[in-house]
Structure formats: C-alpha cells, structure tokens
Amino acid sequence: MRAVFRRSAIGSGCFFTAVLAGFVLLATSFGIASPAPWLGSSNSLSQGQAGQHVFAWNEAPLQSTAKKGESELRRARGTDEKAVQWDQYSMVIAGQRTFLFSVEFHPWRLPVPGLWRDVLEKIKVAGFNCLSIYTHWGLQQPTPDPASLNFEGMHNLSAFLDLAKEVGLFVIVRPGPYINAETTAGGMATWTTRLKSTLRTNATEFEEAWKPYLSAIADIVKPRQISWDGDVPGRGVSGGSVIAVQADNEYHAGPTRDAYIRSLVKFYKDRGFWVPITYNDIGQQNSFVDIVDLWGLDSYPLGFDCSHPDKWQQIPDDYLARHERTNPDQPFIIPEWQGGSYDPYGGEGFGACAELTGPAFSKLATEAMLAQRVTWLSFYMGFGGTNWGGLAAPDVYTSYDYAAPISESRQLTPKHGTVKALAHLIRSFPDLAKTDRVAVEKRHDGVMVTELRNPDTNAGFYFIRHTDSSSRKDTQYKLAINTSQGIQHLPRAGGKLTLQSRSSQVICTDRTLPGEHHLLYTTASLFFAGAIDGIDTLVMYADPEAGPIETVFAHPPSASSFEHKAQNMTGQVAIKSSVDRMEITYDFKDKMGSTGSEDVSWLYFDYGPSPLLLVYAHYSAIDKLQANVIANGPVEGFANFWDLGAQETVLSYLSEPGLVRSATYSDDGAELRFEGQTNVTTLLKFVARQSVKMVTWNGMTVPFLEDGPIKTVGLTGLSDAVAAWKPPSLHDLEWTYADSLPELQADFPFDEYLVRANKTAADTNNPYFQDLLVQTQGQVLFASEYGFHGNFILWRGGFKVSSSQREGLKGIKLHLEGGRFFAYSVWLNGHFLGSAFGDKAHGAVQKDFDFGLVGLVDGEDAEQSLVIVQDHTGIEMEYGDLPIGLKGMNSTSLPLDGVKGSISTDQYEAVKLPRGIISYNFNHQKTRPQASKKEHINVTWHLTGNLHGEHSPDRFRSHLNEGGLFAERQGWHLPGFNNSDSWERRPPTEGIGRGWARGVPGVGFFRAEFDLDVPEHETHDVSLAFKFPAILRGDKDQGRRPKYRALLFVNGWQMGKYVPALGPQNVFPVPQGILDYGGTNAVGLALWALEEGENNGRLEEGISLEVVAAWRGAPGGGRDAIEVNNPTWEDLRRNLNGL
Template sequence: MTQNADSAAARSLAFPGNDGKPHRVTWDDKSLKIDGERLTVWSGEFHYWRLPSPDQWRDVLQKLKASGFNAVSLYFFWGYHSSKPGSYDFSGIRDIDRLLTMAEEEGLYVIARPGPYINAEASMGGLPAYMTTHGGEERTADPQNLAADLEWLKVVNRIIGKHQITDGGGSVIAYQVENEQIDNAPKHVEYIEKLQAVVEEHGIDVPLFHNDWGDGHGYNVPGGPGGSRLDLYAFDTYPLGFDCKGARGKLSDFESRIRGYSPKTPVFIAEGQGGAFTSWGRDFQSGECAKFVDEAFTRQFAVNNLANGVTMFNSYMEYGGTNWGWTGDPGSGFTSYDYGAPISEDRRITPKLAVHKEFGYLQNAVKPIASAQNVTPPTITSTGGGPVKAQQRLSTENAEDTSVSGNGMRLITLRHPDSNDTSTSQVTFPLDLADPPKAATSASAGGNESGEDKNSAYRRIPQQKNTAISIAGRDAKTLVADYAFGPHRLVYSTSQVLTQLDAGGDLLALDGTKGETGETVLRFASKPKVTTLDGAPVDVTWDADRKDLRLNYTHGDARTLRIAGGGKELTVLITDRDAVATTWQLDAGRSDILVLGPELARTARLSGAQLDLTGDTRKPGPLRVFAPKNVDVLTWNGRRIDASRDDTGALVATLPGPQKPTMPGIDSWRTADSDPEHAAGFDDSGWKKADRTTADNPKHGPGEASGVVLDTDEYGFHEGDTWYRGHYTPAEASTTVKVSAKTGTAGHALVWLNGRYLGAQGDGTTTHKVPDGVAEPGKPAVLAVLVRNMGHYEDWSSDGRSKTGRGLADVAVPGSGKVRWRIQGAAGGPEPADTVRGICNNGGLYGERKGGHLPGAPDSSWRTTQSLKSERPGVRWFRTETELRLPEGSDTAVGLRIADNSARADKYRVQIFVNGWNTGQYVNNVGPQQEFVIPSGFLKERGKNTIALAITAEQTGVGPDSVELVDRGTVLGGVSGGQNESPGYRELLGAERSRGQ
C-alpha cells in the first residue's frame, strides 16, 4: 500500500473528540448536543472482525469521513475475543483499543454497541460458543448466563470507557445496552435493567440506549420498564425487507408513533437499511442486494427520514465485509457479507456512497436541520404521473435576525407516497416565507393559507415559465428555503444543497439530476454582479422589489458563478448527482476545502501556503481544489504536483492513475489424502472420550439410542469440522446405521464403517445402509463420522436456537451393543496453539491439526497434479505457492474464483486457506458464492503466497474445474499497511512436532 500520511497528523483538527478535553453530551426531543451545540448524527455501521486487516480499518474510516459521515457504529463481538470462560484477547486483529483510537483520529464519533448479544448475522449472535453449554435461557437474568454477560461487559467497558468523549479520552458519544430485545416480558426487562445498572457502575456516562427491533415497538423506553437508566430511545428499520430477488417493501411515516413512545428524545434510527444479506442456496450473488437496496431507495430513505425528524441515523451496513473462518451465522449468510453496502466487501466505493455523501454533506452544512420541527407543507400541484407527497420542517432557533434569515430554515421534501411508484411527475407549489406555517398533524394535507407579502410570498415555485420540479420514478428530493449562511441568504432552491463552506471564500454547491432544470434564488440588498467563471451560462433574473437574484439552469456539466454585491461575494458551484461521486469536502484544519475529480480524497492538511492531500485515483484525470487563496504548493500522497489557478480561482492539476496488476496463473498443485480417521486401523487413543451420560445443557443429549452425549460443544469443540469414531463389536451383522447430525444450514456429515464409505447427509437424521460383509458379528467394528459445523445460529427471538447443539446428536446401530465413542475437533479446542488467527480459524480436519494449511508446511512427499478432482469421497488437500507482484503505492483488491460447470450437481465443498488464514468456504451443491475476497492482511503483496484447499467430497470424481486469482480493482493510493504478522508451520508446529492426532 501507499505510505500516505494517514494518521493523527492529518486528522480533523476541528473535531472535539480529539482535543483531549471533556465534553458534555446532552439532548432534547430534537437532537443530540455536544457542549450545547446541536449535532445531526450521520453514522455508518462497520464490523472490524469482518475486515481482519487492522491496517485497513483506517481505509474504511477515512472513506466514511470523506463521504460526509460524522460517526461510526461499532458492534463488539464477544465470541471473537473469548475462546473460554475468563479468557479475553484484544490483540492483533482483535485490537479494539486501536480501532477506537483510529476513529477518533479520523474525526468520527463512535456509537459503541458491545452487546452482550449483538445479532449481526454473527455466529451465536456474538455470544461466545462456550455459552452453548449453559443450560439456562440466555438474554435473561438466568444466573449462569448473566454472570458471563456481566464479566464480558466489565472487560470490554474498560476499553470503551477510556474512549468516551465525556472525559476527553476519545469520541464515543453513545452506548447501546443489548440489542433488539424481542419483547417486554418480565424476564427480559429484569435482564436489561441489570445490564444498565452494571454499565453505569463501570463508569459509562455517555447516553445509553437500546435498539428496538422491527420499526420499533416502544420497548425499553427511557424511564419505562426495561429503560430505567436509558437516555435515548432507538429503533431499527429495514423497509425493503431482505429478499433481494423479491418485491420491495414501502416507506411510510413514523415520527408521530416514535414520539408517542419517547416524546423527550431525538428520533434515532440505530439501524437503517443500507443493504441486505444473502443466504446459502440462493440463485444470486451479493451484487443483487446492491441492486435491490439501490441508489434510488438510498435517496428515498434519506429524504423520508429527514421528513420524519430523524437526527440520529446509522446505516446498516455501510461496509459489510467478510464472514471469514467460522465467524458467520449459518442461517443468515455465507462467506461474503458484502451486504450490497455502499462500500463493497473488497473496500471499493459504489454509487450508493455518493448518495449518502449528499445527505451527510447537506446535514453538516445546513445545521438548522437538527432543530427543525414538522409543520404544514405547501399545497402542491402535480401533473404527468402519480401523486406526490410534500412534507415540511421548520427551524426558528437562532433566527431572531429576520432581516437575514426570515422565519428560519425550511426543509421541503417531495416523493411519491408509494415509494415503488415508477412514474414521473412534474411538481409546482406556492411558498410563503412571511408567516411560519402551523405545526402539522397526521391529517395535514398541505397548504399555507396565510396572506401574501410581496417580498416573501411566491405563487409558484419554480417561477420560470414552462419549468417544474421533476419527481422521477422512485426518486425523492430535499429542498432548502429561507436559509442564512454567513452573510448570505438562500431564499430557496429547487436543487439540493450539497454543501456550503469557506474554501478561500464563501462557496455554495448545488446538485441535481442531470438533464433536469434547477432554480435558485438568493437575497441581496442591491443588484449584484454575476460572472460565469466556467461552464454553460445560466439565466439570471433580478427582482428589484423583492431584492431577489434568480438563477435558472439545467443540471449537467459543472458551472461556476461568482456573485458580488453589497460587500458580499459568493461562489456558486452548480453540478449534478453523478459528479457528487468525485466531489469531496475535507477539513484541512483551519479551513474546509472542496476537492473535485479523484476517486477519493481522503485527508487534507494546511501548513502555511502548502496544502497536503491524500487520496485514490482509479485512472488518470483532472484535480480541482477550492482552497485558501494563499496556497501555492500542492502535494498529493506526499508528492508535490504542478498546479495552477483556473478562472474560478481553484487549483487545478492532473493526477496519475494506477498500473494494472497481473494476476499469476495457478496450474500446478501438490495433493494428498487427508482423512486417515475414516480407516478402521487409525489410532484414536489420544482423542477425548465421548462417554458423558449427562450434558451441561440438556438440549445436547444424551442420545436416546447411544445413551451418551455426543454434542461437540460439550467437549470443547465449537468450530468447523469434528471427527467421531465409535468402537463396538456387533452381536449380529450390521445392516443400517442411523445418524442424527446437527450441522446448521448447508452443513453435512460423512459416514464410514470399517473404512467403507456409507454416504453423506445434511442436518437431520438419515439411515445409511450397510453393505453385506462390512461389519461381521463378533469382529471389532469402527464407525467414523465427520461432521461439518457451519456455525451457531443467532438467538434473535430468544428461543434458545443458538444452543440446540452441533455435531452428532445420536447414532443407532442395530445389534451393535455398547459403542465406545471418541471425538476430535480443532487442535487444542478452546486453547488453540495459533492465538494470532484464533479459534475462528480452524476446525478439526486432519490437515488443520497437522498444519497443512500453514505456510512452510512439509508437502514435498505430496504428488503434483493439475486436477482438483477427488478420487474418492472424503477429504483431500491441495497446496500451491503463487507469487504476487502488486504495484507499489496502490491498493489492489484480490479475489479467488472457483469455477465449476456441474450446475451444483456435484456434491463437494472447499475450505480456502491463504497463508494459513481461513478465507472462506465454497459449497458447490448449495451455492451461490464462487468468488472470494481475500482480505489484504492475509496477502503478501510482493512475494510468495501459500494457498491451501481442503476439498471434502461426498462423491467420487468431484471438485473444482479450476481456481484462479482475480484483480477486483486497483487504485493508486490507499493507506499504509501490509500483511498481518502471523505464524507459519515452523513457528506453530516445529520441524518434527505435531499437535493433535
């Protein structure tokens, strides 16, 4: 990666979270306040465990900040940090102290969400897997579960507590207590009340809240049952639903309902739909969810939330990431957690991010939005399409100087009431700024009946003949009126205010849909001079009676105007929505700047007459920077670039693009069988005996037929594959073996008797036929079963589903007599030798226990092959080394693609390891994922990389047709970083040593 300045030296100096001083966080029914100043919280959800490349956490955080977000929401995944009771790991890829410091450095407030239960499509909803053995009901005040919950909070709060804005330690401004309690039953109320009390005892003094599920039910409201110590009420909302190939849901109004639950707190969406997950077995990839939750919905949703008074919003997800290893919940998704999010799994910027940028910039620029109240909207006239819904909000705070700001800022939103309406409507409406409209009611239909004042009443907006505001299908618009900024007054604009800032002079930026007309009116004491500095000219009209300067134009190529009059000078930049993607507002310390042109502008720092910028380019192209007039030296990613001033006064230069990387081919592998456990003569004497007749959790057995507990969790094996071997001497010839397995969605079990393969099955019970002569009366027999655990289900509905067990539930072998069972899962169980990669990295395959997934593992005795097909059912490993030469100073996203032409007919699965890291799981007969993003921390960008594949075949002759590395996109830039430090074979196992059997 590039060695750009990407740390505290380039951070947002105006951000209160990084000045080391304590700050007060208060609130009222309108918004949160920091030291008495209103704050509209615009947040994006980011899950650090789904980006196991800590250096790249900064990349995502910088993209959020540059895109207008002022906050990041962070779940903390307890089970990711804790392999056994009392043991917690916050190092390396789990270093949340580093993460919170990064967020502060990058100028982002933090919404901390430590659970204990987080849901999040994480294995067991974020709880540690060892809690599956707790017999009581989780997420209640059951003593055993609650004791574990409170211990986790005590440990994690030591870290979160150091980063609270209230004591000057960081930028945490809010703290979530638990997540999505399913109801307000007494057992759940008691539980969440106990959590709140302990959180306060730990010194957490930022506002506390709970996230109410499913558009909000009024559970755990501040001061009510379950909310006695809570400060804010929050809810989640996913209006479209989660079927990315199904019908979209619809938007609706919710403000009055939410305020009915909690009238004295801001309207706070703790999770607002930013995408959707994709489940095992679907017929589409994650990209379909990006189309389902598309740019149109993203804009509609933002507009509707503004219309409903939302001043605290968190987009779930803003960056999805990867369910690497065994971190994911089997019921909600496979390896990819791309989510169709605005920042894709491989950290690429998608078009949806520009929409969030529009609204992040708008709310930051037009600060009265934070205090605006719902009022009666204007009466609209709509032609040409479906009906259009208008809503209006008014802020009169700090608007005493009516000579400048009139009656206060107004926010007018327009959309089709049916958010799936695809018709196009033309809209006009009257606007009277002389008299504030009355507070709206749920029955308000619009219309301001006040009398006209010639300086404040407009019969028709827009005023220009033969023009109207266009509301295209599934579009929505936000218009600002009566808004004062600095010495300027915006009377109204039918374009959206993108931003206003001091960038070497007052600058107002407006955007709109390309090809649509826009109208903007500004108030001046006398006729100003308008100069077109670049781009197409605009129609200029001066109304001497009103003192209005009216600008009419069509959105398209950018144009820049300079308006001077009455001692005031204003630069107006008129652009379109497409151009917003490459428009960036950055805090350079003593001034904001506006950067146009690159894929991403990350950071800015002013030092005297020098402006240092960092950012990314996907191709060569122009750079344009509105910056203080004294700046005469410009650097980009640490290198000085030739820059000059154009007619607008902006600095202009040309930026280079990246080199295109070449991906090495993979055409040779070393391979070996890797399932000796299936053979009758395998020595399993070192394995654990599975002979318990009672389980800590009664749901885990014992089996009715076997008489013993076989559940993997009861023996300390929680992740991935587990082997079982049952020894018995049949009194009569075995004819069937009945196996009950608990694998989770898309899991499987393979069964052998005396080395003879009987078949495979999924989750549930299957009776396997035993061929004649395989197990004879009076002769020792060995039943071997390999079970794939796909992870533990979430417990969203608090019904105990996450504790239902994994591995074998029961086995019945008629005529077997007593079966003596032994069990082997991941080496070390809850105490893995590889503490860097951790418990989520490995299961109990022979090759994993022997280190075959690790760089440097001895494979010289393995035969070479070009085929990835298995010769028989069972487990076979393939290894290869490939050399990467990615361009220096660039950020290249690398993926691994598996090709198979069997149309899901061939039954096999592939466990993918890159340099020892469990990158993902391909299941051919289930699907749908075929391409896997390799987290950059797993890769050596310039050097040799080890790829190991564990292919478990249920049939003979099946396996991938090919495997290749692919370039998923390259930018010149990025942030400093590299490969995670992690042990290889020699460090973990030594030259001769082996761990496990």
C-alpha cells in the first residue's frame, strides 16, 4: 500500500446507476432477440415486441463492446503446470474459474501467532477466498549477514502459509524486497541504506543484498504452491494454497528498474516457481506490464485525508477501457483496493477514516469495480494491526487499524458485514467471473447503468448508481432489463424504484438455483443464492426506506401449489402467480406504515421438486447473517476451499451481534457443531441438513427452541465472572521512577556507553552527505551509518573552547532530520536549551539555541557537553520527488546558491534520507569585525540508539522494538528487571524531575507490575487496551496541549507512542500473548518532557487499562495456544556489557 500525499489517488470505475430515461441497449451479441432497454416509463412498449425500440423518446442504441470468440487459457511463462491459469475474464485455479476476492493481512503487525487463526477465520467468515500478505525484509534480516535471517515467532512464514491453507484461503505472497506498507524503509532491510548502489535497480550490490532473503522466502513458498494433475477440475489438487508471488511493489519504469524487475522474475523462474509472478502498479503507469506474468493496478479512490470524512472524490469509470488497452488478454486485476485509510500524526483518527471509507463507500465503490469486470480484487487492509516499536514510516502512528473490516483489537466493524455481503454475492453468482460488458449509460437525470452478461449462460447483471458517486440525493427511476422471459419493466407493481444517496444496486437476472427454481430477478441486494440440503435459498437485503422488494421466479415445470409459511414476518408480503412465473412483493412496512422490530423475515414455500426459502433482511442486519461453508468433498487438504471442496452451506442468523465462526457436521450428519462468539443472550436461527438432531455451540449442547426447515436454538452470553470483571487500576499500582537521561551528568562515561561517531566522507556511501546543507566538520552524523535505525537516538558532542573562542560565543545552530512529526531537545552541560519540532511537511528542523545564562564550564581545558535527544519517526519509503527534506540541490543538480553540485539528484533516494545531525554551527555575536573569524571549535561526537544496533540481543522482538534511551539500553522495560531497592516510589501523575526541578525538561522512566487474572480466558475472548488522557482537539486548545511524548512498554514490547501535542491516538490495544492474562505483567512509561512547565512532564490523568470488548468463545475457537513469549531481562541483559 502506498502513502499518497505525493501522488494522486487512483479511483475505481463504474458505479452503475439506473435512472428514468428512454435509451435502448441492444444485446444481440448474446443471442437476446429483444433489445436491452434499461430505463422504462409509462410510454414503453410491452414485452414481446422484439427488435423494436422500447421507448418512443430514446436515443440511438448502444453498440456492444463485448469480445467475441472463445477465450484462450494462459499460464505463467516457462511452466507446464496448469494449477493456475487465466484468460481475459478471470483466473482458472485447478481447472475451475475463480473470482479472487482477496484481503490484505500482515502477520508481523500481529506479533502473536496464536491469534493469527482468529483473524484468518474472520476473513473467511467475511466470504473472502484469498489472502494477500507482505513479508518484511527489514524485520527478518537485521544485519547484512544472511545468518541473521529470522523465521521464528511472528516471522514463521511456513506456519502462517500452512494455517491459511487449513482455514481455506488462497495466498498471494508479496515479499518485496520493497513493500511500502507505511513501514520504515518500505520494508527493505534498514542496513541497505548504507549501500553505495542505487536500491531497487539491477545493481550487483543490491542484488547480492536481497538474494539471501528472497532465497529463504523461496525455499518456504515453493513447496507451498498449489499444484494440479490437470484432469478433473477441482480434483487432484495438492501442495499448498499459494497461487501467486508478487515482484516488488509500486515502482516506476526505467532502464535499470526494468532490469531489476526482470531479475526478480528470473530469480523465481530459475527456482522452479510455476505460479504467476505478478506486479502491483501505482495506478495506471503501465510499468513492467510485459515483464511479469500478471499485471494489476492499485486503486484508492478517496485518497487518505480523513479530516473531511463526508467529502468523497469521484470514482473513475474508465478503468475497464484502460485495462483493455494495457493487458486485454489478462483478467482485470486490482491487487490493492481501498479497504480503509492510514492516518498521520495530527490526523482525525480512525473513527473519521471509518466514516470516510465506511460501508456505503465499500459497497458502492466495489460494485463499481464489478461493473468494470474486475475479477481479482484485494482489499487493503482486511486487518491492519499495530505499528509496534519502530515499524512505522513517518506517515503513520502506532495504530495501523486502517479503518479495516476487522479492527486493530480484532473486532468486527460494520464494514465487515458489507464486504461479507459483497463476497457472498460473488460466491452465489459464479457467472460474474466471466462477463462481457454489453453497454454503459449515463442518464440525463444523474443515474448510470451498466449491463454485464455471461456469454455462456446469458445471466445478466445490471449495476446502478449515480453518475456523481458522491451524490447526496435520492433518485426515483424505472428500469427495463432483459431476461429469459423477455424484457421486464421494473417495478412491475407500478411506481418507481429508489436509488438512495451514495448507494448502488446490482440486479441479477437468470440464476437457476440447484433445485431448479429459476430466479428471473429481484430488486433487492443479494446476500446468498444457493441450495441448503435441497432447499433453494435466496437471502436478500435492502434499506426499508427504499421501497418494496420485487422477486420473480419462473415456475418449475411440476409446480402445483404455492402454499407458504412465514416466520418473524413483520412486513407485508404479496404473492402473485401466473402460468410462467411467481411474483413475490415484500414491504418492510406493515399496514400502519411502520417498520417491524424484526430485522429478518423468513418465507418458506414447500412446492415443486424442491422447497424454496426467501429471507428478507434489513440492510443493518447483514452483520448478523452468515453463510458458513462446510468442509467436504474428496479434495485432499483443500476441503475448506469453497472454490474446490467446500460446496455446502449452513445459513445462520444471530439475533444479537456476534460471530458464527464455523459449522461442521458429525460423520452421520445428525450433529451440527457451531463455533462462534456471543456477548449477550442470543437466538441462533439456521438452515442446515434436515438430518440434524443435535446442535452444539463451542462444544456445549444447546436445545432446540424451534424445529423444522428453519431451526432455532438459544445461546448464552458472557459468563457472570467475565461480565463482572474489571482490569486492575493502574493508578493504584506501586509505580517506581528513575531518571533516564544520566547522559546529562558531567561524569557520565560516554566512551563506555556510546559509540564514537568517527566516520568521514571516505566511510559513507550516502549521497546526502554531499549535500551542501550538510555541515558537520567532515564527520558523518547519520544514525543509520552506525547501525541505529529507529526510535530514540541520543547524541553527545564534547568540545573545548579557548578564551578567544569564548569571546562573543552566543549559542549554536542545529539542523536535525528525524522524519515528519519528529522532535529533538538540546542540553548544554546539563542545562536545557530548548526543543524543536517537525510537522507534517517538515522532517528536518533548523533552530538557533542560545547559551544565554547557562554559559560554558569555566576553564580552557574544561570539557563542554552538548546532549541531543531526538526521536525517529521511521525511515522514508521510496517514493516522491527527490530530494525530500534536504534542499542543497535542485532538480538540475545545482545548489541553491547556483554553484554546480557534485552528484546528480537521480542518486538521491528517499530511503537514504538520513536521520541525525545535518549541520551544526556555533553562533557568535558580531560586535566587531574579527568576531566572525573565530578559530574553529572541534566537536567530538558520540551517539547511541537501541542496544547494539542491528545486532540487538532481542531477536524475538527485533532490533526495531527499542531505541536509545538509557532505560531501553539497560532493559528497564523488560519483564524481570529488578528495581525494588534503588528506585523512587512515584506515579506518572507526579511527573519527572526531582524536587524543585519538577517541570524541567528531560526523560524519566516509570515502571510497575500488575497481575492479571482474566476469568475463563480459555473460553472467552477479552480484548484490552491502555488508555492515556484524551487529546485536546479544538484550535482553542492548541496552547493547552502538553509538550511531552511518552512510550508505552508492555512486557518489553514497545506498544505505543503517545504524542498529546499532535494526537490523535490515546488508546493503545495490546493483545493477549503480549499481555499475560494469567500472570504478572510489567508496564513501563518513558516520558520525555520537551518544554518547561509542570504539565509538560507528567501524565496529569495517568493511564488506565480498559476492556475493549469481551466475547464468550475463545479466539480462533481455542485451537491454537496463545503463548506468552516475552524474553526477560535475564535473557537479554544480564550477561551483556557496554550498556
């Protein structure tokens, strides 16, 4: 995924709307004798007048744009394996045409492997059949030595891919080397910033850097590719569920870049990969189309500004045309589709992003893509997770919730229900995977309609939306559609259909259900269409305000009666039959005009060769509906895949919010075993095999409340103990405190604890060192050059001044780079000089610091000590106009003063933009001419970041978890650290400093321990979060926002960066597994006061631990142990020197 403040957001196409009007569409290409009129009126002709214009006032009919002729199956270059093939319509996997409805998940953003299943199953419940994942080179290989590669814990790719197959999800692996993903260095190994060669080119040095990493990835992925014997579609499948591997991500074409992508493709081909090598382009740049096997474009129509969540950008409707010009022999692929948005420091928070990209957008925009024949669509993100430690790039903060369908704390959001409905529509109508676009029309009254039609089955799909996708008006319209029974004018009952604001509609025609009921059409949105144990079932949903639902079936030949029975039917139903059809009209409103309290109604017909069940749901009820797939069939290892083995469904409905995680039958079909989650007393209605005589929920038998075709059982909510449980009060803990900036002390042994910054121009390959703004007396003061790549960086400059140099010495001008939203503080000889702050536009800040009354230590031989604490908001990702931040050279390689520079700006890579000191200059008072000619003051610099930098002893949490604060280097944040004898008892509400010096800027560390005893956590799922004081949001509160920053450590993990002056985050979820739900937990707070003032050095309201949500039902059904694996101080610090 790409941070897009430097590029335009790419939109998705047709939101297809119907309006009143009188244009005629011809569909003769598909053997339809009658024209394809979309918009009807009272002067339309009756059906049966084939070949005539339907409206007296229509314009010229549109010509079909559909391709004619048979499609040709293709596969990856250089392979005979047929497991993954494609044509111009869609993918064909194991011989079966497949619509890939995918979602993005990054396992490393949920560093508790025992919780992965929970997320994957919630993805599967949402109807997705595929998963897209990034692997993170920067996390997995901290040093240039290939021996540092790590595939344990959160990096266990083998375990993750095996789990995805077990759950029933295809996988697209995206290992980079560059991934973007709003993560530091775009996911590349941070040490590559020291390479001389330009990264992401065919340079030998860079290729030698990435090959060990990708070789290790390839060794894991290759045996997990899907394989097929090529005989019977859907049978003879083996291997894993990996169906594609992506080469790099979001790049720009160019000679060395083309060669780089070719080298990546060749790398996989030489290692015997047979699945396609794909590429995700930035929008529509058409980069590398001819190099990879399959090419797609990413699309984020609304962009990433959540500050105005009511403001929508237009959704382009020209994607299909561009696709057909670019790669017409391939399916239309969108490897990244806007599933939410990231949010920067100072942003509005993910609540606003959830509003911007909420259910309305997700439905309308995704249906727009379906209307443009996309058949491979991957939502970015499905679950965002957490930017723990130093994972984040400068554009984002700790939370990577992304306003995704599944929240950071693993809760289902309203968007989950919406994408679930879309996924089930796609699953219910396999004809969508192969369609031609018959025509598209933008009507004069603002409605747009697109017609797709399957050339084999003649099934039709009408997509209706406002031409202006941001329209806030409701529009009344009529529609004429082609069906197997001729032209149908909607609504048949008279009146008009309603297209509501910011909504869309898909009307599907001619779907024959397994029991031979033939659906001509319905005006409702469709959630599910299929058969359940011989019962043809149609689940529909709509907004009650949109008017009655019309559903029309052609009669089975043996139909003899239309007797039906209703359950929970609070609206009005009218049934009209004729020789060739049955018409059902359902109105959510009763005779008094009010909407009933029941949000789902059930209508059961027992006639013909098979019964028919119609389910009508309020739009708001789709969260409670679920169509779980049943694992069956002879496909070895692939029984859970709907597209291969799992061709049976159990339809369920919970009367209260919850989750039906899975449903399975006993061998004899007499027992139905549900797994799921509830938090209050709930009714579970379901349609399943009629052989079911017993039902269990999470292993416990539940009695029937109603039997018959629609069965009902009652479920309990939280146990009394869990419902009553409250986390311990953090305010009441015995907090201890210690100063975390001893480097301010005059006798601090810098040579022992810090690294000497002794590199010069001859020792660095970083092109920015040649920038004219870099003025550091020839010393390289870039942190990454010394192996420190994230979080806090501490600098100490030691210098001596002669008596002549002292004369007129006023202060120092510092220029530091730390990434957007960073800050730094400066002390001279232990006295605070001030702080400087970056913002959303500036990752480098220059400021004069006046020595003032602080002065220098007396004596010419006295050592003066300048200490700088800076934070580090992440290494830049590789995009944008360069250089970013440093402006020593302009685009023509000329310095700003017009003197010719020594290098080309083509060598200025964003990822190599330094973090550290760009320049420093001592300021003198110019009281007389010779004052500006003072002799040079030499400064000896030391620095530190996380303990041992790239060689961090903590391989489990990685080198990106910690920074350079004394507390972090000493391991005060780790479990098992013993400070009982030496530390002061003090809570965070009392602040840092000592005695009269309270409120003086500095860094302090607070630590406490607490026991958790979450009741019944083996059978319940309780999500917890640490809550800091609320962010003051209004402009009038700007001056009242505290000027401190805090790091939250939980059992050694850095799980939060709290910046109250910027916000927006003040709640930090921490998952079970990092928190020990049945043991002792260590919490640490590093508090950095950047300005004077008591409130700038204390947490006035303290912090609390709160329950985000609680459910009966263990995460992942309790099948995976949630291990607490938090390396301790004894593990990581006791035997280490040089702290």
